[in-house]
Amino acid sequence: MLKKDNGGNCPKENSQEITPMMQQYYKMKEQSGEAILFFRLGDFYEMFDEDAQTASKELELTLTSRSKSPMCGIPYHAAEGYINKLINKGYKVAICEQIGDPKAKGLTKREIIKIVTPGTVMNESALPGLQNNYIALIHENGNKLILAGADISTGECFYSVYEGSGRCQVLCDELYRLMMAELLIIEGISCKEKICEFLSLHIPKCVITKIKEISPAVDDRITEHFDADNRPARAEASAAIATLLDYLHLTAKTDLSHLNHLTYLDASTNLVIDAYTLRNLEITHNLHDGGKKGTLFSVLDFTGTAMGSRKLSKWLEYPLLDRYKIEQRLDAVEEMVNDFSRREQLSTQLKSIYDFERLLTRVEIGSANARDMLALKKSLYALPQLKSSLHGSKAALLQEIDKNIQTYEDLAALLEKSIADNPGFLLRDGGIIKDGFDEELDEYRHLASDSQSLLQHMEDEERQKTGIKSLKISYNKVFGYYIEIRKSNLEQVPDNYIRKQTLVNTERYITPTLKEFETKILGAQEKILQIEYRLFTEVREEVKKHVASIQVTAHNIACLDVITAFAETASAYNYIRPAINGNGSIVIKDGRHPLIERILTREIFVPNDTILDNGENEILIITGPNMAGKSTYMRQTALLTLMAQAGSFIPAREAIISPVDRIFTRIGASDDLASGQSTFMVEMNEVAHILKYATKNSLIILDEIGRGTSTFDGMSIARAVIEYIRDKVAAKTLFATHYHELTDLEDDKHVKNYCVAVREKGSKVSFLRRIVSGSADKSYGIHVAKLAGLPKAVTDRAEKILADLETADKEKNSSPKTTVPAKETAPQPMMDTLFASTLSTELMKLDVSTMTPLEAMNILYKLQQHAKREAGKL
Template sequence: MLKKNNERLSSQEITPMMQQYYEMKGQSGEAILFFRLGDFYEMFDEDAQTASRELELTLTARSKIPMCGIPYHAAESYINRLINKGYKVAICEQIGDPKAKGLTKREIIKIITPGTVMDESALPGLQNNYIVLIHESENILILSGADISTGECFYSVYEGPDRCQTLCDELYRLMMAELLIISGLSCAEKILEFLNLHIPKCVVTKIAAVSAAVDDRITEHFAAPDRPAKTIASAAIASLLDYLHAAAKTDLSHLNHLTYLDASANLVIDTYTLRNLEITHNLHDGGKSGTLFSVLDFTGTAMGSRKLSKWLEYPLLDRYKIEQRLDAVEELSKDFSRREQLSLLLKSIYDFERLLTRVEVGSANARDMLALKKSLYTLPELKDSLHGSTAAFLQSIDKNIKTYSELVDLLEKSIDDNPGFLLRDGGIIKDGFDEELDEYRHLASDSQTLLQQMENEQKQQTGIKSLKISYNKVFGYFIEIRKSNLEQVPADYIRKQTLVNTERYITPELKEFETKILGAQEKILQIEYRLFAEIREEVKKHVSSIQTTAQNIACLDVITSFAAAAAAYNYIRPTLNGRGGISIKDGRHPLIERILTRELFVPNDTMLDNGENEILIITGPNMAGKSTYMRQTALLTLMAQAGSFIPAREAVISPVDRIFTRIGASDDLASGQSTFMVEMNEVAHILKYATKNSLIILDEIGRGTSTFDGMSIARAVIEYIRDKVNAKTLFATHYHELTDLADEKHVKNYCVAVKEKGSKVSFLRRIISGSADKSYGIHVAKLAGLPKAVTDRAEKILVGLEAADTRKKFQAVNDNPPKKNSAPPVMDTLFASALNTELLNIDITTMTPLEAMNILYKLQQQARRETGKL
C-alpha cells in the first residue's frame, strides 16, 4: 500500500501523518481503516472511496488523496452499517498525548469483522453470530467455530468420500457470518459455490497457515477434558482462536468450554430438508416468519430463542433423552400456574451470555451491570418455582442454576439505579458506597452553592444585574457581561474572550475556584472508573458459573416454550418405541393450521413401517393437500425427536436417523442447473445416504422431463427404495400408472379424497386408501382463474388425447399377436389399463349381489373413460 501510494505521490512529499496512516493501513489488511484524528475518524484513498459510497459520506481530498470522515462519538452506527454489508473495520486510536509535540502515537486497537463483532446493536439478538474455520489434513476436514458474543466454542470432524457434502450441511445449519479457510483446502471451490447459493451474506477470509502455537492456545482456553484427541482438530481450533485474538485484541477467556458436534447423537437434517420444511428459516427471505420455529417460539429470553433453534436443527436420536424432555414438557403443560410463573420470570432475565462476554472483554457499562443484577435477582424465585419438580430434566436444571446473593448485594449497593450510558460521564456509583467518592461529591455539590454565591456577590459589587458566571471545556469558568454594561466592568477583571454581544472575563478568585472544582470533578470520575473496574473484576470471577446457569436457563426456556405451545395448540405427547414405525392419528400440519382463519385444518392419519406400509404412493390432484400431508409427517416426527408435543390425536413414533425431502425444486441459475437437474441431484443424494431407519419424502419425481422418461425414473426410484434402501417413504405422484406397484409386502396406494357433484369438484383434504383416477388439472386451472375459453378448449383436447392414447395401446397389442404356444399378450404394466388390476383383485366368492353390481358399474365407467366415451 505504501509503495503504491509513494509511486502515485512521487511529485509531492508524504507527510509524517500520512506515512503513519499507510503504516497502519498495512497492518489492517483488507479492513477499512478508521484513523483517529482529534474528534473524527478519517478514511483515505480506496477506503475513503468505499466508505463514502457505502455510508453516503461526502468525499473530499487532502493533497489530492481522497478522504472522508465521521465524528468518533457516532462511529458505532457507521461501523455497524459497514459490518452488515460484509466489510471489516480496523479502529486506529490515538494512544499518545495529543497535546504533546510531534506526531501523536497511534495503534490499531481492534479489528471488527462480521464474525467478531460484539457490539449489542450490531448483533442478531435472537440468533447466534457464528464464525467458522475449515482446515484439511490427510483427507480429513475439521470444522471449528465460535460465537464470540456468547462464549460458545465447538468443533467437528468429517471423514470419508462424502465429507465435503456433510460439512456443507453443517454450514447451512450454522448460518455463520464469517468463514475462514486455511490454504490448501481441496474442496474450497465447492464450499464457495455452496455459500454463494445458500449463505450469500457470509464473508470469506483466507488464511495462509495454521497456528504456530497450537498447544499454547488450546491449554490457554480449555481444560483437559475438553481438548480434542486429534492433533489436526487442535490445529483448527487454535487457528480460529489466533484470528479472534488478533481481531478483538482483548481478553477472550470466556471462550473456555469446547463442544464436539457429534452427528451420531442427532437426527441428521441435510440442507435440502432444512430448506424444504422451513424449520428455522423460510424460503421467502430466510427469516423466522412462517417457520416451525415461529410456531413453537414462546421463549422469554434471547438465550432460549437461540437454544430453540438448536433443538429444532439438531433433534435427538436417543429415546431416553427425548423422553426426559417430554416428561418435563408434560409436567409443565399440565401445570398452568407454574408454567405462567416461569414464563413471567424468564421474561425478566436479560441475555446472560452476551452480558458476560461484555464483562469479560471489558466493554460492559453500568447499564449492563444493572441488567445483570436484575437477572441474578430473579434466580432464587426461579428455583423456587422448580422445587418439587418430578421430571428428571427439570430437577437437573434446578440443581445447575445457582444463585448469587453476594454479587447481587454488591451490585445493589454500588451501581446507581439510573446511571449514565458512558463511563466517562460519571454518575454510575451510588452515594454511600465509597467514603472518598462521597467526600469529593460533597465538595462538587457545595461548589454549585459557592458559585451561585460568587455570582450574586459580583452582581452586587458591579451593579450589573445580567452578569453571569458560566463554564465550557475550552475556557473553563468565566464571567460573561453584555457589551451594554462594559462601562461598569471593574478594573481587576481580566478579558478572556470577545463575542458579538458579550465579553468574557476571569478573576484571580474565579481561577482559584476553578482549579479546586475541576480537580474535584476529575477526581470523582477517576474514583468512579476505578470502583467500576473493581466491580467488573469481581463479576468476572463468577463468569464460568453464570455461563452454566445461563445454559440451563436456556433449556428451561425451551421446555417452557414447548409446554406453552402444547397447551395453546392442543398438542399431545407422542409415544416413542424402537420398532421402526410411525403411526399418527389425526395429525395436523403445525404451520398451516396456524395460518388458516376461515376453515378448520383437516387432520389425517399416517401409518409407516418397515413392512407392509414401507412405501406409500399418494396420488391425487394439485392443491388437494398431498405435499402438506407429507411435510406434516416429517415435521411431526422431527418435533417429537426434538422433545416437543405434536398436533395429533395420538401418535406412536420410532425415532428416525435422517429425514430426506425432495419437494418443489427450482432452477438453480447461479450454478447453471435446471429444475430437473436439481431434482435429480436431490434424489441421488437421498438414495445414497438413506437407511432403513430414515424417513423419505418425495414429491413429484420425474416431472421435469418427458412423460415416459419421468414415469420410468419415478418407477425405478420406488423399486430401488423398496429393494435396496427399505426406508419409510411417502411418494406423491401424478403418474397413476405407478399405482400398480402396490403389493402386500411393502407398497400401499393412498389418494386424496375428492367429491364430485356434476361439474363441481371439492377437495376433501383427506388421505384415504386407494388410488386416484383423475388429476383434475383443468379444474385447478379454473380455480386459478384461467379464461373460460382456455379451460373449455383444454377439456376437448384432453378427451381427444385420452381416446388416442387408448386406441394406440390396444393397436399395439393387435399388431403383435402372440406366437404359437406363447403366453397370452399382456401390455407393459407401466402403461396398462387399471382395469386389469381391479379385476384381478376382486374376490368373487365372498361378494354379495349388490356389491357385484356396484363393482360392475364402477368398471364400466372406468372403461368408458379410458376409451374416451365418457
C-alpha cells in the first residue's frame, strides 16, 4: 500500500508566533518527509498535527493539543511496541532524539537518528522470525529492468537483470517469491502501473516508496560495500544496487558493512516457478491468507533453526536444475535417513543454535545487547558437537558443510568469561559483565556493595598509623567524607592530613586517599555502568571481527538444517529417494500428494502412477468426474517433481525424475474478482503465458481449460491448446478436462487418455481416486451435487432433465458417431489389482508386534472401510 505524505510543512501562521521548540519540530518534520515523526520531549515521544491525528487513530491514543496543534504522545521506553504497530500497518516512523544536554540552557539540540520503514525495521520483535524481511528496488535502463534487493536483518544482498518482451512478468514472478515488505520504484519505470497492480493483488501489504533518481555516487557506494571480485559487471545493475544502499543508509543511519556479499539471481541455474504456479501449488504461501499453514513448506519444515527455515523456503522456491547438484543433496539426505543416531544428534544440536544471521547483523550495526551475546555464546558452544556429529560423513555435501563450519573456541571462551549468565535486557541497566573479568569493575562493585565495611577498615588503619584511638571518619553532604580529630591529639596529626574545617573541640581533615575513596564511593554506581558499557562494547567489537567468517558458518548450518529436515520428513512419512536422469521422462509409481495425505485422518490416501516423457506419453488427457481427484493427481505430479529437484525425498514407492526447466500451472481462478477481470480472461492470460514460455523440458499442468465460456468455444480452445502443445511446444503435459470429446486426440505418438476410476453399483457411485488408462464417458455432476448436500428434490429433478436431454441428443444424432468410443472406465481385473496395491502398501507399514489389541482393531476397521469404498459398498 502506498501511504500518502503526512505533511511536513510549517503552519500558515507567522513563524514568529511559533515557539522555538515547535520551529525545531517543523524543521525535523520537513526532513522526515512522509514518515510519522516521533519527537523526543523529556520522557515522551510527541507527535503533532497530521502525524498526531494519524497516530491517535492507528494506535488508539488520546488526542490533545498544544499551541492550537493536535498532539499525542507515548512513553519513550514503550516506543518499540508502538513503532511495530505502525510498521505493520504500512507506515514509516522517524525517530528524533535529544542529542544535547537536556539540563543545558536554551533549546535542546535534536536530530533524526533513524527512519524505520517496513523494509528496514531491525527490532527483533517486529521481524518475521522464520521469514526474510526483504526490501527491493526496481530500476529501468533502456529495454532492461533491474531488480536490486536486500534483507538488512540477515545481510543478504542480490540483484538480477530482466530483458525481452516478457521482462515485466518475469520480474513480477520474482517479486512474488520475495514477498518483500517494501518496494522502491525509481521514477520513470514504463511498467510501473502493471507492477503496482500486481502488488495490490498478490502482495497487498508491500509498501511502495518512490525514488526520484539513481544514486549520485554509484562507484563510491559500490566500492564501500563490495570487494573487486564481488561487484556487478553491468553499470545499470551497479546503479540500482547503489541507489538501494543509499536509501538504506538514509533510513537506518547506521553501519551497514555487513551488506558485503552480492548474489546474482540467475534463473538459468534453477527450475523456474512463476507466480501463478507458486500460488496454485501452495509451495510456501497458502491461498487462504498467504501464510505457511497448509503448504508444502509446512509439511517439510522439520528445521531446528530460523536460518534453516528461511533456507528451506529458498530451496523450495528455487529448485535446482543441475543433475549433479541435485544428486549431491540427495546423497546427503540419504546418508541422514540411514543414520538415525546421527540425525537425532544433529536435530538436537541444531535446536540449540540461535539465529546467527540476525544476531551478527545486530553486532555489526551496534545494536546487539547482552542477551544477544549470551545467545551467540550458546550457539558457538554447540558448534564443536555439531562438527563431531558430522565427522566421518561420506556424502560430499556433508563433507563440504563440515569443512566450512568453524568452531570459534576462543570467542566462545571470551563470551563465557565476560557476559553475565542472566544479563538485563537494556545495557544502561548494568549487570551485564561477570565478576572477575575486570579488576577495576570488581573494585567499584566491591565499593558499592560494601562501602561501610571498607570505611571501617580505613578508619582502623588510620588509627593504627597515627596512634590516635579517638580518630573517626565521618560524612556530611556539605564536606563529604572527613577525618575528625580532637584538639588534644593535634600533635599526632600526620603531615599528609589537609585541614578542612575547625570546630570548637575538634579539627576535620581530608587526605588524598580519603578523597579518592569518596570519589569512588559517590560515583561507584555511575562508574560501574560506564565500565560495564565500555567492556561490553570492547567484547562486541571483538565479535565484530569474526562476523564475515561466522556468516559463512551460518549459511552452512542452514543448509545442514534443511538436509536434516528432509531426512526427518522422509523417515517420518515413508518417502523414498527419487532417481535422477536426463532422458526427459518422469516415472512415478504409487505417488502420493504430500499435503493431502497429511490432512486425511479417516481414510487412506490412494496412491497413483505417473508416466510422462517426450514421446508417446507426452500429453495425458485426464477425464472423469469433478471431486474425484484429477486436480489432486496433477498437483501431486508437479509437487513431487519440484521436491525431487529441491533435493528432497518424495512420497512414492519408486520414482525416476528428469529435471524440468519450468513448471506451469493453470488451476482455479482465485483472483478473478479482485483483478476486475472475468474468470475466462484470467484463464486465457495464464494459458497465453504458458504457451509463450514453455519448452520441451517444461512440465505443464492445465485444469479444465475453456470452462469460462460457452461449450463450443471452450471445447475449441481446449483442443487448440492441446494441439499447439503437441505440435509446437512438446512439453510434458497433464490436461484435465470435462470435455469428453477431446479424448479422440489420443494417438500412439504423443497423447494418451487417462481417467479417474469409478465404480457404479445401481444408483450408487464410488470415486476410487485411482488414475487408470482410458477415458470417462460421464461427468457424474449430479452425484457430486448430492455429495455437496443439494436438496433431494433438486437432484431428482436434475436427473429427470438429464435423461430427457440425453434422449433428445440420441435422437438428434442417430447417425454413426465419428469420435472414438469411450473406453471402459474401470475393468474389474484392473480394479482388483489396484485394490491390492493400495491396501498392501498400508499393511506393509504396520508393526503388528508392537500394537495393542485396541489399536489393531481400530486399524483393521479403517482398512475394512477403505476396502468397502473401493468395492462400491459404501
